[in-house]
Amino acid sequence: NAGVTQTPKFQVLKTGQSMTLQCAQDMNHNSMYWYRQDPGMGLRLIYYSASEGTTDKGEVPNGYNVSRLNKREFSLRLESAAPSQTSVYFCASSEATGVSPLHFGNGTRLTVT
Amino acid sequence: SQQGEEDPQALSIQEGENATMNCSYKTSINNLQWYRQNSGRGLVHLILIRSNEREKHSGRLRVTLDTSKKSSSLLITASRAADTASYFCATSGGSNYKLTFGKGTLLTVNP
Secondary structure, eight states: OOOEEEEOSEEEEOTTOOEEEEEEESSOOSEEEEEEEETTTEEEEEEEESSTTOOEEOSOOTTEEEEEOSSSBEEEEESSOOGGGOEEEEEEEESSTTTSOOEEOOOEEEEEO | OOOOEEEOSEEEEETTSOEEEEEEOSSOOSEEEEEEEOTTSOEEEEEEEETTOOEEEETTEEEEEETTTTEEEEEEOSOOGGGOEEEEEEEEOSSSOOEEEOOOEEEEEEO
């Protein structure tokens, strides 16, 4: 069982470059999420999608865009990367928003120089 | 803003001892969840406890919830070196049911 798959695992960008982080789940979950994890800050929600066709901002959405491509896939795009976006990014999915456990991918470690 | 706050930030114990971690939160919740994160990996769900429940067990894990004190505790009994990880509480509340995570407790179990 693959669960939640994130690509790439590691990425280094220069300031101003763009990139898209990919996430796919094979559990037929309705809800999907993007979190970032920084030392001493815990996990902070960037964007989430409660169901296919909907997306909503989380706690720290500035500088990011998302696309819920279909029920399986939820991508996160950085249009113009900044050093403040250096972080570990986690995608997660759940059957429903807030009432069922989250299943996490293994993360993408992004460094912006 | 962070909803749950874990205490202590770090805990070091010997194998076989019990480990207790606490989580406090500020506003009313629908449920509270505990997760474990091994170094370099994603979070793994441990237990979900609903606001109308007071205690849940899963193997060597025991979670309590006191909504009057807005706090929860996670007890790991007979700890093992493999329990070494960061533990996070996450709360769900409000109209949109989003999960909000605390900053975590780093548990080190020494063999």
